[in-house]
Amino acid sequence: MHSPKAKNTGRRDGSPVLGGSFEFASLTKPVNRSSPRHLLERQGSDPTTVRLRASESPLRRRGSGSSTGSASGQGPPEEDGIRLNPSLISISLSSLLAIDLWLSKRLSVCACEDSSCGSVRPLMKLIEVSGHGIPWLAGAAYSLYKSDTAAGQEVMLNLLVGLLLDLILVGIVKAVVRRRRPAHNQMDMFATFSVDRYSFPSGHATRAAMCGRFLLAHLVLAAPLRVLVLLWVGLVGLSRVLLGRHNVTDVLFGFWMGYCQYNLVEILWFSPQTLQGLLGHLA
Numbered sequence: 001m002h003s004p005k006a007k008n009t010g011r012r013d014g015s016p017v018l019g020g021s022f023e024f025a026s027l028t029k030p031v032n033r034s035s036p037r038h039l040l041e042r043q044g045s046d047p048t049t050v051r052l053r054a055s056e057s058p059l060r061r062r063g064s065g066s067s068t069g070s071a072s073g074q075g076p077p078e079e080d081g082i083r084l085n086p087s088l089i090s091i092s093l094s095s096l097l098a099i100d101l102w103l104s105k106r107l108s109v110c111a112c113e114d115s116s117c118g119s120v121r122p123l124m125k126l127i128e129v130s131g132h133g134i135p136w137l138a139g140a141a142y143s144l145y146k147s148d149t150a151a152g153q154e155v156m157l158n159l160l161v162g163l164l165l166d167l168i169l170v171g172i173v174k175a176v177v178r179r180r181r182p183a184h185n186q187m188d189m190f191a192t193f194s195v196d197r198y199s200f201p202s203g204h205a206t207r208a209a210m211c212g213r214f215l216l217a218h219l220v221l222a223a224p225l226r227v228l229v230l231l232w233v234g235l236v237g238l239s240r241v242l243l244g245r246h247n248v249t250d251v252l253f254g255f256w257m258g259y260c261q262y263n264l265v266e267i268l269w270f271s272p273q274t275l276q277g278l279l280g281h282l283a
Contacts, residue, residue, distance in 0.1 A: 096249075100247050100248055101182075103248050108182065108243070111184045111243060112244075121243070131204040131207055131236040131239075132191065133163065137163050137164075140163060155219075157270055165268075166207050179250070181245065182245075182247060201250050203254070204236050205246075205255050205257075208237060208258065209256075209262075210259070
């Protein structure tokens with residue numbers, strides 16, 4: 001028969017309990033100081049170890065370069081600075097392009113019949129034809145054929161060479177740059193070719209500048225006629241912008257290119273004797 005003391009020391013489910021000695025033993029059990037858990041607890045309690053572990057963490061290592069650079073006053077790396085700070089040249093070019101597009105659109109007052117100055121469009125198109133390459137090539141070839149003097153033939157021959165040179169150089173530059181014409185332009189131009197869908201540079205401007213210098217240098221003209229030549233050159237360039245055919249920079253670069261083309265014509269100047277010699281070698 002069980003004693004009352006034995007009943008009090010048992011659990012309700014009937015399992016014996018060793019009088020609380022088990023709980024006391026678990027609390028007073030010696031700790032294995034070589035176990036990994038104990039080492040982690042010991043390292044975590046040491047301030048020096050905590051700082052070392054924080055400095056070796058992946059986040060710390062990833063940002064160590066920027067924090068060190070900031071602390072030393074060196075700032076971000078050089079390539080980051082280049083990426084975040086665009087050069088002065090790129091900023092200037094972007095600003096110039098924006099101004100060019102804005103100004104060209106504002107000046108295209110004859111781009112269509114419904115524009116603010118659409119009534120002047122036929123006159124601008126007439127000036128456009130006067131600066132086209134086909135009338136100039138045909139006129140130079142006819143004048144060369146009808147000329148009776150050697151001096152006249154020499155002048156018309158080199159004008160024809162200059163016109164052909166202008167077509168070749170402008171076509172090459174347009175094919176390389178491939179800048180599209182303004183969006184407000186109407187493709188109703190006179191006698192266009194494949195490269196004429198591109199805008200830079202203005203072939204009319206190059207031709208006008210080159211022919212204007214040529215006429216002023218090799219033809220004896222009175223003062224009023226010389227003024228008319230200069231006025232025609234300016235009107236041809238202006239008509240390209242008013243009609244919406246080109247941007248302002250296309251025309252300005254075209255004037256400069258045509259001015260330089262005349263210098264090239266002077267360097268390559270052909271005399272009738274030189275041309276006959278070349279034709280004799282080819283024959």
